[in-house]
Amino acid sequence: MSNKTPREKMMSIISQFVGYTAIRLPDDVIAKLSELREKETSPMTKVIYDTMFRNQELAQKLGRPSCQDTGCLQFWVKCGTHFPLIDELEALLKDAVVDATFATPLRHNSVETFDEYNTGKNVGKGTPTVFWDIVPNSDTCEVYTYMAGGGCSLPGNATVLMPGEGYEGVTKFVLDRMTSYGLNACPPLLVGVGVATSVETAALLSKKALMRPIGSHNENERAAKMERLLEDGINAIGLGPQGMGGNYSVMGVNIENTARHPSVIGVAVNVGCWSHRRGHIVFQKDLSFEVTTHSGFVYDENKAPAIIPA
Numbered sequence: 311m312s313n314k315t316p317r318e319k320m321m322s323i324i325s326q327f328v329g330y331t332a333i334r335l336p337d338d339v340i341a342k343l344s345e346l347r348e349k350e351t352s353p354m355t356k357v358i359y360d361t362m363f364r365n366q367e368l369a370q371k372l373g374r375p376s377c378q379d380t381g382c383l384q385f386w387v388k389c390g391t392h393f394p395l396i397d398e399l400e401a402l403l404k405d406a407v408v409d410a411t412f413a414t415p416l417r418h419n420s421v422e423t424f425d426e427y428n429t430g431k432n433v434g435k436g437t438p439t440v441f442w443d444i445v446p447n448s449d450t451c452e453v454y455t456y457m458a459g460g461g462c463s464l465p466g467n468a469t470v471l472m473p474g475e476g477y478e479g480v481t482k483f484v485l486d487r488m489t490s491y492g493l494n495a496c497p498p499l500l501v502g503v504g505v506a507t508s509v510e511t512a513a514l515l516s517k518k519a520l521m522r523p524i525g526s527h528n529e530n531e532r533a534a535k536m537e538r539l540l541e542d543g544i545n546a547i548g549l550g551p552q553g554m555g556g557n558y559s560v561m562g563v564n565i566e567n568t569a570r571h572p573s574v575i576g577v578a579v580n581v582g583c584w585s586h587r588r589g590h591i592v593f594q595k596d597l598s599f600e601v602t603t604h605s606g607f608v609y610d611e612n613k614a615p616a617i618i619p620a
């Protein structure tokens with residue numbers, strides 16, 4: 311019987327969940343990779359997809375991360391103002407990352423900028439990154455976890471277009487990034503696009519777009535149409551799995567948008583790789599929880615915290 315405090319319990323659940331997402335991909339990603347494997351026709355693409363699935367099998371069997379780059383940890387929290395641990399959430403998430411780093415283990419990916427040393431614990435100044443959405447009058451807390459790998463972060467870019475460049479300008483911007491950097495990000499990719507006013511609003515939306523399930527669409531019909539057109543356009547580049555050529559380059563294109571200043575179009579693109587390690591867990595105020603992304607996650611209440619080097 312565990313006698314953890316609520317803070318320790320939530321920390322431990324998040325740590326175990328983060329570790330689990332390093333080893334097993336989300337259900338929707340696995341389903342999409344299976345679908346693309348079936349749809350591809352060349353022997354090389356089949357071999358690459360088979361290798362990905364073999365990799366997944368071994369990761370689970372051996373309890374090791376499915377990709378050596380377990381990324382910089384990022385969290386997107388949608389936290390109710392009445393959630394009991396709201397004041398402790400950022401510190402608790404940081405502790406969870408350190409714990410998961412040694413328990414899983416995860417690669418050490420947090421280097422202090424300018425001082426150029428690796429903290430060895432996956433935390434540092436401002437990392438893990440925590441993006442906040444505050445939800446008034448709610449006592450639940452949704453946590454999206456994300457491992458931002460180096461290769462899949464590389465195509466990320468944001469700019470502000472002249473208004474006359476229109477949606478054609480948005481399309482050109484996204485396709486230019488895909489043709490120049492898409493290859494580096496281990497396709498098939500999930501492409502997140504943000505459309506807003508300025509670079510930071512568009513950039514945040516492009517990351518938020520990567521949290522959406524594969525196969526979901528923007529609620530605006532025109533935006534949803536653009537998602538499908540961009541998907542067709544990026545597929546036509548022919549990157550294929552791991553950039554070795556094929557009929558399908560993407561798992562999907564997700565666009566998120568807000569209203570914007572009429573004189574500009576802020577646009578950003580962000581990419582998730584085939585190993586798109588995002589998780590979603592929803593806590594109630596009593597810390598009962600539901601995981602929506604991974605059907606197999608089981609929390610081990612009695613697991614001791616990792617031994618963390620001083």
Ligand code: SF4
Binds near residue numbers: 377461462495583585
């Ligand atoms: S792009 Fe993704 S799959 Fe490729 S090395 Fe980076 S994290 Fe791993």
